[in-house]
Amino acid sequence: MRTWLREHALAFSDTLGRMGRSPVGTLLSILVIGIALALPAGLHVLLKNLATLAPERSAEPELTLYLQADLAEPDRKGLESRLAGHVAVSKVRFVPRDVALKELEKATGMASIQEEIGRNPLPDAFVVAGRRGAADALEKLQAEAGRWPGIEHAQLDSAWARQVDSALRAGRVFILMLAGVLVVGLGAVTFNTIRLQILNRREEIEVSKLIGATNAFIRRPFLYFGAIQAVAGALLSWLLVELAVGALETQLGQGASLLSPGESLMRLSLLDLVGAGLIAALVGWIGAWLSVAFHLRRLDPT
Numbered sequence: 001m002r003t004w005l006r007e008h009a010l011a012f013s014d015t016l017g018r019m020g021r022s023p024v025g026t027l028l029s030i031l032v033i034g035i036a037l038a039l040p041a042g043l044h045v046l047l048k049n050l051a052t053l054a055p056e057r058s059a060e061p062e063l064t065l066y067l068q069a070d071l072a073e074p075d076r077k078g079l080e081s082r083l084a085g086h087v088a089v090s091k092v093r094f095v096p097r098d099v100a101l102k103e104l105e106k107a108t109g110m111a112s113i114q115e116e117i118g119r120n121p122l123p124d125a126f127v128v129a130g131r132r133g134a135a136d137a138l139e140k141l142q143a144e145a146g147r148w149p150g151i152e153h154a155q156l157d158s159a160w161a162r163q164v165d166s167a168l169r170a171g172r173v174f175i176l177m178l179a180g181v182l183v184v185g186l187g188a189v190t191f192n193t194i195r196l197q198i199l200n201r202r203e204e205i206e207v208s209k210l211i212g213a214t215n216a217f218i219r220r221p222f223l224y225f226g227a228i229q230a231v232a233g234a235l236l237s238w239l240l241v242e243l244a245v246g247a248l249e250t251q252l253g254q255g256a257s258l259l260s261p262g263e264s265l266m267r268l269s270l271l272d273l274v275g276a277g278l279i280a281a282l283v284g285w286i287g288a289w290l291s292v293a294f295h296l297r298r299l300d301p302t
Contacts, residue, residue, distance in 0.1 A: 016228070026229065029229055032233075034236025036185055037237035040175050040179040041241045042240075043174075044175055047168065047175065048266045049266050062130065062156075063138055063154065065125060065126040065154050066123045066125045066151070066155070067124040067151065068152045069152075071150045076094075087131075091128075092129075094124070094127075097123055097125075188287070190284045190287030191287045193226070194222050194225065194292060198292065219289070222292045226287055226288025228284075230280035231277050234276045235277070248265065
């Protein structure tokens, strides 16, 4: 076990030394990988911020029923009971017109709407929350309730939320597809980089084989090179995304809070960073292994 650990430690230190002796080529490879990985990572962060614009429970439709102005209190309670017993309804909330006006003034920043127009233009309303998975039933309730006595207008508020959800899902699928393509590209970059290293060290590898070095011993430094280079590229992509989000946040100023519930835009989480680093290391390792396995067969000194 100690011998195995010592061999890996030597291979790791040898890899770092070789990277340090060719800094320009190493940095260029890391830069290519970092820029490639920054694209899906940046789109992922953008999607996370845009998702905050959607309602927290956008999958659950919501129906707003505006009441007639002359509706009597007993009739209103009757409607409330009728709605509460509907199979598609999970909760019914009555919103008096005065409360609705205060919410509107707070949302728009206009504190004197009633004074300016001389009256409260808003009607009383029921806000009906649908059960999860009962969107179709709630749409039928919209058409049905629109004909009930005392209901002035029925408005289903889930249509745009569904469109937002569909757009977000499509965005996630696109990011996964793009990430898949770039992961293949990362493997190809690693494969070619290791190929060039093997060609440059051809004589050294042939001599090592002649004195009895195994393929595993020869392969090990190249595997570490591929993994370390890929992880460095992942870290660079994280830095690029952080700089881009910071620059965008500076340009937006206080408007950044419109895209995020906090005072700043959402960023890549630690879990995102660790996951990207592990995937990059695995792809770099596999790309290096394939390259070494392919080219070592051509360097058999016998």
